[in-house]
Amino acid sequence: MTARDLVPEPLNPLGIDGVEFIEFVTGKPQALGGVLQRLGFAPIARHRSREVVLYRQGAMNLIVNAEPDGADPSATFVSAVAFRVRDAAQAMRHTLDAGAWEVPRRASAMELNIPGILGSGESAIYFVDRYKDFSIYDVDFVPLPGTDPNPPALAGMHYFGLVQAVGAFRSSEWVDFYRQLLGFRQLTEADFVGILPKGTLLQSPCGRFYLQLVEPPEGAEDIHWDDGLVRIGFGTPDVLEATRLLQERGVVFIDEGALHPGEKGALTQVYLGSVTFELVASRPARA
Amino acid sequence: MDFDSVALDTSAMAGPLEVRLQAAISNGFRQVVFSAADLVNHPGGVDDAVALVRRSPVRVQALRQLQDFEGLSGPLHQYKVNVAKGLLNLCRAVGAPMLLVTASTVAEAAEDDERVACDLAKLATLAVPKGIDIAYQAQPGSRVAADVVSAEACVNAADRANLGLAIDTGHLFAGDGGLDAFDRCYADRLFMVGLSDTIALRTGDAASSVGDAPDYVRVFPGDGSRAEDLLELIRRLRVIGFHGGFCLNAVNADYAQLPATFVAEQARDSLHWLLERLRHVDLPRRRMRASA
Secondary structure, three states, rough: OHHHHHOOOOOOOOOOEEEEEEEEEEOHHHHHHHHHOOOOEEEEEEEEOEEEEEEEEOOOOEEEEEEOOOOOOOEEEEEEEEEEOOOHHHHHHHHOOOOOOOOOOOOOHHOOOOOOOEEEHHOOOEEEEOOOOOHHHHHHEEEEEEEEOOOOOOOOEEEEEEEEEEOOHHHHHHHHHHHHOOOEEEOOHHHHOOOOOEEEEOOOOOOOEEEEEEOOOOOOOOOOOEEEEEEEEEEEEOOOHHHHHHHHOOOEEEOOOOOOOOOOOOEOEEEEEOOOEEEEEEEOOOO | HHHHEEEEHHOOOOOHHHHHHHHHHHHOOOOEEEEEEHHHHHOOHHHHHHHHHHHHOOEEEEEEEEEEEEEHHHHHHHHHHHHHHHHHHHHHHHOEEEEEEEEOOOOOOOOHHHHHHHHHHHHHHHHHHOOOOEEEEEOOOOOOOOHHHHHHHHHEEEEEEOEEEEEEEEHHHHHHOOOOOHHHHOOHHHHEEEEEEEEEEOOOOOOOOOOOEEEEEEEEOOOOOHHHHHHHHHHHHHHHHHOOEEEEEEOOOOHHOOOOHHHHHHHHHHHHHHHOOOOOOOOOOOOOOOOO
8 A cells, every 4th residue: 555545645735726837037137128029919907016027918818037046147047836726725735744845935936825835846836726707917907008907828738838957867756746746747758749759747626727847868978957947838729820930020930950840849949048938739728 | 896896984083074075085986975964063054064065076976864753743843844844955065966865763753654664755856946956774672664675665655756765784683684685676766875894893891691692893894703704795685786886884983083085095905805805896976966
């Protein structure tokens, strides 16, 4: 008998219901904002007191936090993902009891009473339970004048998933981590999607969000390989149409060797030294 | 098995951190196991100790140790969770990819398999974001896991990828444990083997009655009375496909009052003794899990 038999895992212990926002931390907010706007996001609100801007596209909220507190103030990286949950306080109790670390309360935008746990590479996993009748952005953010607060999604783009770099031979423990704490389940290779079908794929219990765990390739011991969230995947029902629209807006996709835009997916070039985005064939789930 | 894949446990040596570190390095060791106390008792402070280790050419194989963690409840459990967090942060700071955990010996530890499994699973989960493995070791006198078989049962029940077993051959021989337990171990669950031999002593005074239980002095491999068992154990590890780490850990009262260089030389000679006798035992190289 194992711990899993002793404590059966409910299918969706936290009541996860998709992603509320993804956050970037950057020392180059203008440059990142330019990239995001080419990807179809629009800045719609600014934090009342901090260097933080809310971007939106369709149902996707993206926070750009220009108050880096890490070792490299010029770096740009995905610093948090916030899941919509049934009860944020209950989600915290469940995850802390199971061995999560509560994220330190940093003086930045999205930490105003939003509970969260430590994820990969010092990133945070937040829990948001006010997303139906009340917006968490109403309190902290001031709308930018003259902007549409609900800019439409380009080519039906929606959050599909995140790619997480993990250390060599450490995928299994991250599978345990996400399964035990959040109720994610591991998919088989037959379920892989996109143009980079490698590593380990996990699906959220709501079925609408994916995590792809990628270890350093064999024979690449000399490659600098930090743990962390390294890429956002956008789902779109028509990758080729989305690629065309984004190219018209100035987004550059990798098109060499085995990596070229196709019906399954497309991968952008590297922006700001570390940021890439991926398109994946996927239909948005109905809210 | 090669020289570079075997660590020296600096607990076997006396003196300040830099003296022990230098003794290990100058005798060819490229991996060490530290006690957390080595780092926090450094006169320059823990940050200075971490910097010293990070600047050195050695890789830290593991940090010892968290003790009396599992099977507790209420404030005592929460207290131990906080202690575990502190040690995991120290592991990360010093670049140790593994934390050694010894089975609980406190009276309050419940002999409740379910609680023990859940506590070990929780500890393993705490270690994931820090990139650290948990190596759980039996402890003589523990009511939770006093031997290898019990400790492995706890590890299997907790069932976490970054939770495995550490085996101390000194404990094994002192307890007169057989080697058969290894044959049933899953290699993937076996993270670390501490290598030492023992010599039995009778410590009763001359007037005491016969039949005193023997005490043991822990010595480096090759210096004790269970040399053949030790070699056989390593051969069996080869058979089951062990790919974890080895460390030499002959902590004893005599070595504690001898110069660190003397002890490191003993360790070096011991390792040469092992390698000479095991040159045909092709243990798979340590699976290099990424460290923090």
